[in-house]
């Protein structure tokens with residue numbers, strides 16, 4: 313497909329912005345096959361298994377979203393397509409240094425998508441749809457429509473209206489401030505935009521009536537001023553920033569034989585779980601359309617960003633939102649669906665006060681103490697034991713079970729409990745059995761040795777790890793096979809603490825032990841440990 317001049321100038325400008333301002337590529341937990349598989353299952357779809365998934369990411373930059381996933385999911389394969397040669401080279405260097413053979417970045421324009429790439433179980437385009445031309449938007453959905461497996465799931469995120477109307481005022485202010493400054497670098501343009509933005513904001517703040525009238529604009533201005541320069545450069549100075557309403561996105565999906573499933577952020581899709589009154593209103597306004605109900609919700613919430621989950625139109629007949637209705641949570645089909653999952657609790661013991669039912673509260677307390685990973689069989693066993701210990705009457709058990717299911721669903725929707733059908737591998741440290749497989753050590757080494765300029769590493773859930781250090785790497789190399797605590801603490805003492813002659817040997821031992829305790833826990837939390845079943849201590 314031939315490109316016109318404006319398109320080429322825009323692309324060039326986009327690439328210069330990336331070069332000048334830099335860009336750090338993040339892992340995103342909402343985009344993993346494990347999350348998308350669980351989401352699809354929750355609403356009645358039958359998505360491909362995450363463990364062996366074929367995943368395609370469009371607009372992958374340096375690969376920060378898929379590189380760590382590849383290390384955590386060695387049986388899955390990941391391909392990222394990215395226009396920028398520079399980003400692809402840097403990302404592929406990290407992949408090469410990490411010696412990962414199940415992930416690659418391919419330089420290319422999606423307009424020239426290689427049709428021979430075949431089908432994918434999951435297709436991701438994060439922060440892409442609203443940053444490209446209409447022609448590319450069409451092509452993006454065309455690729456999803458033609459290359460997604462029949463039961464596959466796609467994820468597309470984008471800036472959205474109505475929230476972005478106010479953001480657009482800030483963008484226009486920044487563009488206006490830079491009018492006539494074509495010779496400036498993008499760094500200078502961001503600085504000029506931010507300086508002018510602060511000045512305008514400060515003037516508004518001087519007058520109470522203006523402050524009140526422009527409160528939304530001030531809020532948007534404040535949030536932009538606080539963002540990193542590279543982010544402001546991309547959102548506010550790139551040639552394309554073209555938000556849309558959810559209903560427009562949904563129309564575009566329909567035109568491509570695709571169907572809207574829901575938002576990766578369940579609070580935008582499963583309102584009834586946490587607010588029956590709003591849900592009733594949405595139901596009245598759009599009785600037959602989930603997407604239209606969510607569009608009305610966006611008007612109420614002034615939503616600025618959407619993370620849409622999509623399936624093929626032919627698969628959409630199976631979608632059910634029954635789980636979001638508290639009145640249906642304790643029906644057999646919904647309980648059966650919930651029983652499919654393994655959960656991870658993200659809230660801590662301080663939050664337990666929110667549970668009214670004391671047996672449910674006790675259950676969550678025990679689950680948190682045990683590390684927070686659970687399935688419903690385990691949770692129900694704990695609940696029954698708590699019921700016995702409390703000497704409660706038989707009549708109290710079934711209501712407590714119902715409350716437990718409701719609480720689990722409510723916090724899945726609110727984001728306090730993660731749910732997976734294929735739970736990301738994560739093992740607790742066991743002395744003499746746990747070790748760090750080489751693929752994780754290689755990944756962390758590749759990131760520590762320069763990769764961190766371009767990407768963040770991710771844990772097994774694909775949350776960014778912001779603080780990978782030389783000490784992590786040293787410990788991972790040390791724990792390349794199961795070892796005894798005494799072997800490890802001696803090595804730690806010799807490597808890190810024995811040089812400090814101001815400390816007594818006893819103190820050095822204590823510090824080595826504290827380091828060992830911290831790092832073994834950290835490795836387990838990050839999902840970098842595997843446990844050997846039969847190997848002995850070496």
Ligand SMILES: C[S@@+](CC[C@H](N)C(=O)[O-])C[C@H]1O[C@@H](n2cnc3c(N)ncnc32)[C@H](O)[C@@H]1O
Nearest residue numbers: 371372373393394395396420421422438439443
């Ligand atoms: C806003 S960034 C988002 C990147 C990444 N997904 C993230 O969320 O961090 C969009 C990326 O898409 C790339 N891109 C733009 N047009 C493209 C095209 N036609 N084909 C492939 N990649 C493209 C850009 O170079 C850029 O790296």
